[in-house]
Amino acid sequence: MKKKDYNADKYDKPSVTVDMIIFTVKDDDFNVLLVKRNIPPFENYWALPGGFVRIEESLDEAAKRELSEETGVKDVYLEQLYTFGNPKRDPRTRVITVAYFALINSKDLELKASTDVSDVKWSSVYKMPELAFDHKTIIEYAVKRLRWKMEYTTVGFKLLPKKFTLSQLQNIYEIIFNKKFDKRNFRKKILSLGLIEPTKEKTMNVSHRPAELYSFKRKIGEIIEIL
Amino acid sequence: MKKKDYNADKYDKPSVTVDMIIFTVKDDDFNVLLVKRNIPPFENYWALPGGFVRIEESLDEAAKRELSEETGVKDVYLEQLYTFGNPKRDPRTRVITVAYFALINSKDLELKASTDVSDVKWSSVYKMPELAFDHKTIIEYAVKRLRWKMEYTTVGFKLLPKKFTLSQLQNIYEIIFNKKFDKRNFRKKILSLGLIEPTKEKTMNVSHRPAELYSFKRKIGEIIEIL
């Protein structure tokens, strides 16, 4: 069969959703945003935020819409992860979901802290509750992808505010990879990339030696875009 | 809005297809399989093989089905590439397509050479005709992904028959990356991976020094699976 028939309505159509894996590093923990479902199926289970793709919007637009609905943040890193389409993944009807992951920095995060009503929460990736659908699998997949990309690109920088210290950056790597790195080697490597530069500022009001604040040279975007 | 409403039929549903980017290296060229459309839209244009996802099959199953319908081959490398969902990508109706790429080795290929009727052909990736829909973009994306993966994993080995020479392997890399590699460095690197071993056989009936045939130690699968 080679598209002899183009009648799209000849077949039953699946529903298509986007699901968002929204990561952040907060309170020295690797977090993902979850929402509590208040309707069946999986009523009262925690799940990834998401929703139906509207007929006139692209997948990226749907993802951005969902992201902004859940968090209010806009200028974040967003990447299509994978499309999950097992016919049994939703017990009711056929739903194919396009998963996206987003990286939010801890600074922007505070803005929306007010929205933290009881049905939305940040959950540690290392201690997740039981989740609806195949969302556990999806998150595991997203974690793998994020780690892989953080080894070969600079996506990880998107988890930081505009100005940051090298210790903060190292801290993010250590939390996400769940292991320690040597401080000298880490700094040597990061600085050798030539992507960040010291500002004239230092951290204030700390009861120890203040750290230099760095900022991006704004061309990180390109470097992430490998694949 | 947090999934207040689960009525999937409340929204118009898009159609969902799979499109297959089937790569092979053949006659010293990097090829992709194309089919000629015989119905609108884009009638008489070349396009990627593909078709609607049936309501009861998974995406992977749909991809395998399409692959086997087009090529007759089964045991090949298959990987989900990306999902393209621009609302305007199909001029008629909303179609979201999940693209998969497959790697076929030149040996299996001959089995199906007979199917090469006029509406199916192997096209050089370097000289493609004008294509239907956004299929050019999809192929470019697939080429990027394949190269990226061939740098960091051993997917490329899937383009080879069970027994092969190191020159054949190098040839495949040179064709896909469209550049030459140093023979000694290439062999050193490949052999240092410890993934292949010499068989006792050599190439026959060549009018020059025969080459050693190698085979896999069968655990390449795992190594590819770094997402």
Place this chain on the structure above:
DNA sequence: TGAATAGTGTCTTTCAGACAATATGCC
């Protein structure tokens, strides 16, 4: 001055890349 974190340099090992001569089989 003590507590807490910031900041810095050397040595070793490993890997990538440049580079050319000999070996084998067929005609």
Place this chain on the structure above:
DNA sequence: GGCATATTGTCTGAAAGACACTATTCA
């Protein structure tokens, strides 16, 4: 012997990893 391709090793430079002490601020 001539042709065509196969096979093999060394050197150099770059980057990764192991490793420990001094600097700065505040309380």
